[in-house]
Amino acid sequence: MKKEHIIRSVEEGSIAWELGIEAGDKLISINDNEIEDVFDYHFLVNDEELIVLIEKPDGEQWELEIEKDYEEDLGISFEQGLMDEYRSCRNKCMFCFIDQMPKGMRDTLYFKDDDSRLSFLQGNYITLTNMSDDDVRRIVKYHLEPINISIHTTNPELRCKMLHNRFAGEALKKVDILYEGGITMNGQIVLCKGENDGEELERSIRDMTKYLPYLQSVSVVPVGLTKYREGLYPLESFEKEDAKKVLETIHKWQKKIYEEHGTHFIHAGDEWYILAEEEVPEEERYDGYLQLENGVGMLRLLQNEFEEEFDTLVGDDRRREISLATGVLAYPYLKRMVERLQTKYPNITVHLYKIINNFFGEKITVAGLITGQDLIGQLKGQPLGDTLLLPCSMLRDGEEVLLDDVTLTDLKESLQVDIDIVKSSGQDLIEAIINNI
Numbered sequence: 001m002k003k004e005h006i007i008r009s010v011e012e013g014s015i016a017w018e019l020g021i022e023a024g025d026k027l028i029s030i031n032d033n034e035i036e037d038v039f040d041y042h043f044l045v046n047d048e049e050l051i052v053l054i055e056k057p058d059g060e061q062w063e064l065e066i067e068k069d070y071e072e073d074l075g076i077s078f079e080q081g082l083m084d085e086y087r088s089c090r091n092k093c094m095f096c097f098i099d100q101m102p103k104g105m106r107d108t109l110y111f112k113d114d115d116s117r118l119s120f121l122q123g124n125y126i127t128l129t130n131m132s133d134d135d136v137r138r139i140v141k142y143h144l145e146p147i148n149i150s151i152h153t154t155n156p157e158l159r160c161k162m163l164h165n166r167f168a169g170e171a172l173k174k175v176d177i178l179y180e181g182g183i184t185m186n187g188q189i190v191l192c193k194g195e196n197d198g199e200e201l202e203r204s205i206r207d208m209t210k211y212l213p214y215l216q217s218v219s220v221v222p223v224g225l226t227k228y229r230e231g232l233y234p235l236e237s238f239e240k241e242d243a244k245k246v247l248e249t250i251h252k253w254q255k256k257i258y259e260e261h262g263t264h265f266i267h268a269g270d271e272w273y274i275l276a277e278e279e280v281p282e283e284e285r286y287d288g289y290l291q292l293e294n295g296v297g298m299l300r301l302l303q304n305e306f307e308e309e310f311d312t313l314v315g316d317d318r319r320r321e322i323s324l325a326t327g328v329l330a331y332p333y334l335k336r337m338v339e340r341l342q343t344k345y346p347n348i349t350v351h352l353y354k355i356i357n358n359f360f361g362e363k364i365t366v367a368g369l370i371t372g373q374d375l376i377g378q379l380k381g382q383p384l385g386d387t388l389l390l391p392c393s394m395l396r397d398g399e400e401v402l403l404d405d406v407t408l409t410d411l412k413e414s415l416q417v418d419i420d421i422v423k424s425s426g427q428d429l430i431e432a433i434i435n436n437i
């Protein structure tokens, strides 16, 4: 069936806007090519000369000849972001976070996507298990990159077991096609104790190095285990000694790969360092922070940005009392930064709170999974000063709502304090603590 691509909005001043294309119009074809999805669109729209066929709501068709710069955008967005249905995953991974969420949360949080188009557009990680050969060929043909891949293990049988999908081992062969096509990729391994760690991790790292330089980075993150695992595959959490071993393996490979390829390639998520009670590595080891979204290097970056800004400050005797809440993971780093800031601003009192994740279970330590209920439960009645600072990662993108639908207004009323959202950089943190007095 022919797909309909209804235009949702047209950017003011864009090429489409100047030609009279409007929201509600349909895009029929570009240079006589039908458009299957956003991959086709991104490719076709790059050309300098286009013939775009548009259908107006009354059925009238407009054929528009466009001359533009190469890669210049038309300024159109579509009602369906992917210009096609979102693809859900065909796996049942032993470590899936969505399976470990309590019931009754927002529907969208339970959607298991595994869509290569989202990997290209938003950086989502995909398992390659529901991609057709045609999808892979299109990525190569259109040279869409980077593609982010959840590898987990290079052992085919183990991958089938971990993803609970008998095609999961075979699916890894698609990495070869992407590699041969020169597509930049990033990989991810969710490490599960007794499954893909130890010798298996060594094997995976060794196998993946053959995809260098197109596979430019691979992160290793510990499995996140919530308290809702009833009926799921039994998994144990990593302890301090395990974390030390994982770091040893990763550091050993980093050294070897750096000597041979000039890149560190394999990276440990920040959680490993906290668990092992070790300092996170220096900035150079992160190869330009390729996997920040995966929690790799966030603490190092935050600290370095903080230090850079801190060095420029003279300090004074301004007086202020505020509070700051974060997860268990970032707490020791924030504590150190706050104390350092107080050496230059001795009259600023900061009540720093380490919020335990009772909602998902205390093994979940990142700030981004802290709910409004936990904030209210643990901060009510505590000294909060005149403003409570919260990291922006606690909010849903661009909205004033936390993961459990508690709004900032609810929070403010419940805690009787003003709330300030701090953007993610170290400079923003300093600004939020010392300013606005």
Ligand code: SF4
Residues within 6 Å of the ligand: 089, 090, 091, 092, 093, 095, 096, 097, 098, 099, 112, 113, 114, 127
């Ligand atoms: S690919 Fe695995 S981890 Fe991701 S949503 Fe599907 S089952 Fe969950």
